[in-house]
Amino acid sequence: MRAIDGPDGQSIPVGCKLYRDPPLGILTVKPEEPVYPPTEDDPVNITIRYITININLIGNVMSEQKFCSQKIFIYCGQEDTGNLAGNYAWYGRDGSKNYDWTPLPANGEDVESNCEVNAKLCNLCGNPKGFLVTQKDLLPVTRLVLAGSNIGVVIESAECFDLLSSCQEIYDTNERETGYFGKNRYIIDVDKAGPLRPFRVLCEFDKSTDNAVTVVEVGGEWESSVPIVGQDDESEDFDLEVEYSHATKDQINGLAKISDFCWQSVQFRCQHFPLLEDPTQPTTYYTLYDGQPASSFGTGDDVEFDGCACHKLGVCFTAMTCNCDAEGPMSVDRGAITDKTALPITAVHVTGKNDSDSVAQFQIGSVRCSAKSTALPKDCAEAFELVNKDGVDYRQSGEYLISPNPGVVEPFMVRCDFTTFPGKGVTVFRPHFPENNPLPTNSSDTPTPVPYKGVDTDQIEALVAQSAYCYQGVRFDCYSTPFLSGGSYFQSTDLTEKWRFWGGGEPGENGKPGTCACGDDDACAGLDSSEGQRTRPCNCDLMDDKVRKDAGIIDNKDALPISLFNLGEVTDMSQVSLTIGDLYCSQEPLSEYGLILLSSGYP
Known part of the structure; x- marks a missing residue:
């Protein structure tokens, strides 16, 4: 029992329950008689009295708390016991x-x-039905009337917490002392008066963006990479539970549900050790909140995807669905999960493999939730400068989560290249468009869409807008088909402007056709006059009986990414194939030689 000051300054004795982990004090109002055993003849009509000097004064103190709740348990009840209506109700302290x-x-x-505390009742009736009352201005419950007889009731103490639900709420209300116990660590209660218990988190406040990140840290062996080769019996499958510091999976999922954005990073480093193999029946995998085997690995908000992030983006180094499924030399699969309903990762399942050459390590990051995704890198250039942040190592090329336009466009996975251009980070997007793709030539003005793997239009637009430079390699192979002179054009994602030029060339003026690379150099093909070669915009515009091509790199950021190509005039003999290369974006100019290397570096 402690004495605290009430709303009018009067000292009021109250009950207090103190916890060490998490360090927390709870105001309690304890009933004089908490247990009411079942009686055969008498219906449930209980008047509840509490250990207190003045219930009204205690009620006033409770109203000043952030939130309060009281649990009531019913033993030996029927299916509909607890359905309140008419005379069957609970009564507040005001009657x-x-x-x-x-x-x-x-x-x-x-x-x-x-059930454990009331073992006698539990043995008689089985598990009770529990109910939660959260109207703090009416607590504690003073009377309970239920239908039926031979029903047991347990009234727990009314409890009040002076806590907030997240680091963002702490930041927004500027109540930095509420729940604080040192070194940026706080106790929060994500469902306030709900059934989830308070737990401790790390708060990262960022005044420059008005953002606060609530961090639930991984614990135990998961605080660093966990080697999964060399466990007790490598030839047998086994499971490893993922531990979190001071939080259960339900508490973490509750935090995710009330947050605008959450993410968790994951990485699998391997040598001669498979990851998913067949995603429909994965061998090594993690389980998410639902406890089911995940067919995906680090694929952002698409947890139902079959494969790793590299497969979703079309950049795996093999034809497999994960880099590690090639079972070759040292490789890595990495990514992040942003589906809030699926978080957190709860366990990993490892296939048995008894191979002396095998190496495998799992690394799982902390769960990070916030109102905005401003803590993420905006692009691969910023990721490269970060080197290592929030448990993610940005020193190797791979698949990473970025957020170029927080609050407007949801964060998404991209391929980052950190090696081709020393000292630079390059963001890579791969078209869902086969190389040398034949175009239909049965009619003129035929549009062909150019989608991209793993990203939506608004996401790729946001990254291009964020970037200072973007590049895309293109090639037009032709036979007996005019190109720019025949009215062909391409469009970017906004579909507002028809771009009538090609890689290495320049747009024309006043809506007129521009040039291809050869036209810009006054060096297009042909054995006619030198004037014809100088004025011809593209090789394909020669229209002779030979297979020609026009290729180059488009570096006009306003025209990128290519999202549609429209083939203009065709002839009875026309044959055309189109190649749209990867889109590369950066904050610094890239050399053409390096872009050629990039284009040939992925399958």
């Missing part, structure tokens, strides 16, 4: 009749705990 309360999970921690 009001109320019907709203929240059922507790049937096999949840609260029900199990109450």
Whole structure:
């Protein structure tokens, strides 16, 4: 029992429950008689009295707290016991009749705990039905009337917490002392008066962006990379539970549900060790909040995808769905999960493999939730400068989560190249468009869409807008088909302007056709006059009986990415194939030689 100051400054004795982990004090109002055993003849009509000097003064103190709750458990009840209506209700401290309360999970921690404490009732009736009352201005419950007889009731203490739900709420309300216990660590309660218990988190406040990140750190062996070759019996499959510091999976999932954005990084480093193999029946995998085997690995918000992030983006180094599934030399699969309903990662399952050459390590990052995604790198150039942040190592080329336009466009996975151009980070997008793709030539003005792997239009537009430079290699192979002189053009994602030039060339003036690379150099093909060669915009515009091509790199950022190509005039003999290369974006200019290397560096 402690004495605290009430709203009018009067000292009021109250009950306090103190915890060490998390370090927390709870105001409690304890009933004089908490347990009411079942009686055969008498219906449930209980008047509840509390250990207190003045219930009204205690009620005033409770109203000043952030939130309060009280749990009531019903033993030996019928299926509909607990459905309140008419005369069947609970009464507030003001005498009001109320019907709203929240059922507790049937096999949840609260029900199990109450069953353990009241073992005699539990042995007689089985697990109780639990209900939660959260209207703090009406608590504690002073009377309970239920239908039926031979029903047991347990009334737990009314409890009040002076906590907030997230680091963002702490930042927004500027209540930095609420729940604080040192070194940027706080106690929060994500469902406030709900069934989830308070837990401790790390808060990262960023005044420059008005953002606060709530971090639930991984714990135990997961604080660093976990080697999964060399466990007790490598020839047998085994499971490893993922531990978190001071939080359960339900508490973390509850945090994710109230947050605007959450993410968790994951990495698998391997040598002669497969990852998913067949995603429909994965061998080594993680399980998410639902406890089911995941067919994906680090694929952002698409947890139902079959394969790793590299497969979703079309940049795996083999034809497999993951880099590690090639079972070759040292390789890495990495990514992040942003589907809030799926978080957190709860365990990993490892296939048995008894091979002395095998190496495998799992690394799982902390769960990070916030109102904005401003803590993520905006692009691969910024990621490269970060080197290592939030448990993600940006020193190797790979698949990473970026956020070029926080609050407007959802974060997404991209391929980052950190090696081709020393000292630079380059963002790579791969078209969902086969090389040397034949175009239909049965009619003129035929549009061909150019989609991209793993990203939406608004996402790729956001990255291009964020970048200072973008480049895309293109090639037009032709036979008996005019190119720019025949009215062919391409469009970017906004579909507003028809671009009538090609890689290495320049747009024309006043809507007129521009040039291809050879036209810009006055060196297009042909054995006619030198004037004809100088004035011809493209090789294909020669229209002779030979296979020609026009190729080059488009570096006009306003025209990128290519999202549609429209083939103009055709002839009865026309044959055309189109190649649209990867899109590369950066904050510094890139050399043409390096772009050629990049174009040939991926399958």
